[in-house]
Amino acid sequence: MPTRSTRSGRRALRRQMEGSQAVAAAVARCRPEVISAYPISPQTHIVEGLSDLVRTGELAPCEYLMVESEFAAMSAAIGASAAGARAYTATASQGLLYMVEALYNASGLGLPIVMTVANRAIGAPINIWNDHSDSMSQRDSGWIQLYAETTQEAVDLHVQAFKLAEELSLPVMVCMDGFILTHAYEAVDVPTQEQVDAILPPFEPRQLLDPDEPVTIGAMVGPEAFAEVKYLMHAKQMQALDLVPEIASEFSQAFGRSSGGLIHPYRSADADTIVVALGSVLGTIEEVVDELREQGVKIGAVGIRCFRPYPLEEIRASLQHARRIVVIEKAFAVGIGGIVGQNVRLALSGLGAQVHDVVAGLGGRAITKRSLHRLLADALGDRLEPGRLTFLDLDWELVERELRRTREKRRSGPHAENILRDLGVVASGSH
Amino acid sequence: MFQVRIHGRGGQGVVTAAELLSVAAFGEGRHAQAFPTFGSERTGAPVVAFCRIDDKEIRLREPITDPDAVIVQDPTLLHQVDLFVGLGTEGYLLVNTSRSFAELGLDEFVRRFRAERLLTVPATEIAREHLGRPVPNAVLLGSFAALAGVVSLESVRAAILEKFPGETGRRNVAAAEAAYAHTQHEIGAPSPA
Numbered sequence: 122m123p124t125r126s127t128r129s130g131r132r133a134l135r136r137q138m139e140g141s142q143a144v145a146a147a148v149a150r151c152r153p154e155v156i157s158a159y160p161i162s163p164q165t166h167i168v169e170g171l172s173d174l175v176r177t178g179e180l181a182p183c184e185y186l187m188v189e190s191e192f193a194a195m196s197a198a199i200g201a202s203a204a205g206a207r208a209y210t211a212t213a214s215q216g217l218l219y220m221v222e223a224l225y226n227a228s229g230l231g232l233p234i235v236m237t238v239a240n241r242a243i244g245a246p247i248n249i250w251n252d253h254s255d256s257m258s259q260r261d262s263g264w265i266q267l268y269a270e271t272t273q274e275a276v277d278l279h280v281q282a283f284k285l286a287e288e289l290s291l292p293v294m295v296c297m298d299g300f301i302l303t304h305a306y307e308a309v310d311v312p313t314q315e316q317v318d319a320i321l322p323p324f325e326p327r328q329l330l331d332p333d334e335p336v337t338i339g340a341m342v343g344p345e346a347f348a349e350v351k352y353l354m355h356a357k358q359m360q361a362l363d364l365v366p367e368i369a370s371e372f373s374q375a376f377g378r379s380s381g382g383l384i385h386p387y388r389s390a391d392a393d394t395i396v397v398a399l400g401s402v403l404g405t406i407e408e409v410v411d412e413l414r415e416q417g418v419k420i421g422a423v424g425i426r427c428f429r430p431y432p433l434e435e436i437r438a439s440l441q442h443a444r445r446i447v448v449i450e451k452a453f454a455v456g457i458g459g460i461v462g463q464n465v466r467l468a469l470s471g472l473g474a475q476v477h478d479v480v481a482g483l484g485g486r487a488i489t490k491r492s493l494h495r496l497l498a499d500a501l502g503d504r505l506e507p508g509r510l511t512f513l514d515l516d517w518e519l520v521e522r523e524l525r526r527t528r529e530k531r532r533s534g535p536h537a538e539n540i541l542r543d544l545g546v547v548a549s550g551s552h
Numbered sequence: 553m554f555q556v557r558i559h560g561r562g563g564q565g566v567v568t569a570a571e572l573l574s575v576a577a578f579g580e581g582r583h584a585q586a587f588p589t590f591g592s593e594r595t596g597a598p599v600v601a602f603c604r605i606d607d608k609e610i611r612l613r614e615p616i617t618d619p620d621a622v623i624v625q626d627p628t629l630l631h632q633v634d635l636f637v638g639l640g641t642e643g644y645l646l647v648n649t650s651r652s653f654a655e656l657g658l659d660e661f662v663r664r665f666r667a668e669r670l671l672t673v674p675a676t677e678i679a680r681e682h683l684g685r686p687v688p689n690a691v692l693l694g695s696f697a698a699l700a701g702v703v704s705l706e707s708v709r710a711a712i713l714e715k716f717p718g719e720t721g722r723r724n725v726a727a728a729e730a731a732y733a734h735t736q737h738e739i740g741a742p743s744p745a
Binding site: 308 | 570571574575578579583584585586587588610611612613614615617
């Protein structure tokens with residue numbers, strides 16, 4: 122044991138490592154007692170790393186359950202959490218969708234499970250690459266949702282997430298961009314066991330299946346009280362708006378670096394134009410903001426770290442002075458448009474700012490500085506049509522060709538295959 | 553910022569090469585970011601990995617389109633992938649092959665670059681000799697250390713041993729050292745230009 126603590130002490134040093142391995146190490150130091158998971162790209166390396174730590178005894182006591190599906194993964198986490206164990210799982214994409222029924226049970230019952238979502242697109246068409254369609258589809262599932270900008274922040278958010286979850290007795294999703302963060306090799310400071318123990322006390326459940334003091338959890342509730350129980354879900358989640366910044370501030374005092382919080386403004390205090398986004402794309406956006414600032418453009422960015430609960434007042438306060446808001450999001454609501462954009466518009470209601478919804482980075486399409494410069498030049502030149510959903514780098518010719526096909530021929534065939542044939546793509550790849 | 557793009561095929565350790573390079577740069581106190589192209593990896597399929605090295609924090613998350621250096625682990629990709637796209641005339645190019653650029657039919661193409669920054673190296677042969685396996689990634693990093701000097705051989709050695717402790721690491725280090733010496737000898741020759 123002494124050897125182990127010395128080793129983990131030394132490992133606190135900043136190290137060049139894969140994002141997934143760093144998250145696995147950080148989660149292990151949060152001392153989860155049950156991990157139930159089913160592998161799916163791009164989350165696999167995280168649970169592989171954790172299963173290794175359980176196998177070698179480095180993470181003990183901990184029960185690692187290799188279950189048969191994501192539905193089972195979340196169900197086992199629910200059972201474990203209700204029995205008083207600190208429970209963790211991770212998933213992505215279709216895996217998240219497969220556990221949806223259980224997600225609502227976890228939040229409805231108020232069980233403080235922590236889950237990593239390694240953000241990935243949702244099929245069809247099947248696609249393993251990054252966007253936010255998966256976690257955005259569950260934004261209203263009653264889970265708290267935190268979005269990491271960097272691998273370091275993903276690591277730090279997991280420590281904060283357990284604390285937050287257990288304080289409120291609510292489940293927390295830590296969203297990190299699949300591949301872009303999970304598979305990036307970067308310098309990361311993984312907190313030591315002593316550091317984590319100092320900030321994260323042992324799990325003291327608010328409700329517990331305890332043979333000595335028997336209770337039931339999961340009663341059927343009829344019209345007499347269903348709304349009240351549901352209201353409490355909402356009221357409890359809204360408490361996170363106070364707790365998230367408190368925990369972030371406690372974290373930064375203990376660790377000497379800033380991670381998490383509700384929002385992260387970047388050079389936006391005096392900006393006329395503000396870009397709003399979530400996740401790792403903020404790094405590229407900040408680079409573009411710096412370049413435009415050098416040209417004298419009054420532009421900034423606001424990163425949303427906590428999307429649920431939605432920090433409406435903080436977002437309003439951070440954007441209200443701007444004339445133009447460009448929301449760049451890696452998902453959209455088919456049939457209406459931007460998701461984050463709608464939320465931002467809600468925060469700005471009654472103010473005159475123009476909010477542009479831009480969908481970008483779907484299914485792993487790279488969001489480049491070049492594309493962002495082009496987009497922002499259009500925004501600054503008032504060339505973005507108000508009220509119209511903009512798709513960054515959309516290949517209109519490809520779309521038009523397929524639309525023409527559907528007009529000309531009844532049995533025009535499947536879109537995905539038609540478009541891949543037009544492109545001459547044999548085996549799909551990101552480049 | 554110095555940006556490296558590594559091309560190869562699934563199974564050749566392309567992603568590992570980029571990771572090792574980032575570990576080597578980190579070991580020198582620099583900031584580094586390595587990442588793969590995130591394809592459906594399978595043995596033999598073209599794979600690309602990237603590594604950025606800088607003296608300040610790296611926030612950029614886009615793929616590398618304008619590399620300062622390109623490392624090609626498998627010359628059979630020449631006819632399949634646009635390996636040199638975005639490589640400027642000041643760029644470094646390292647190709648794993650026992651043949652020369654002329655023999656690869658690239659003599660015309662390479663004239664636009666600086667001769668002392670281009671090299672073919674028989675990395676597969678060196679790997680076979682030291683590892684008994686045709687895995688050229690560590691070999692090429694040894695060669696790259698000599699050619700570009702962006703990271704030192706010592707840092708490459710430390711990176712290999714960090715990721716592969718034990719016999720595998722030692723053999724890869726020996727292979728990288730051999731490639732470093734080979735490359736120093738090659739570029740030490742009077743410049744044809």
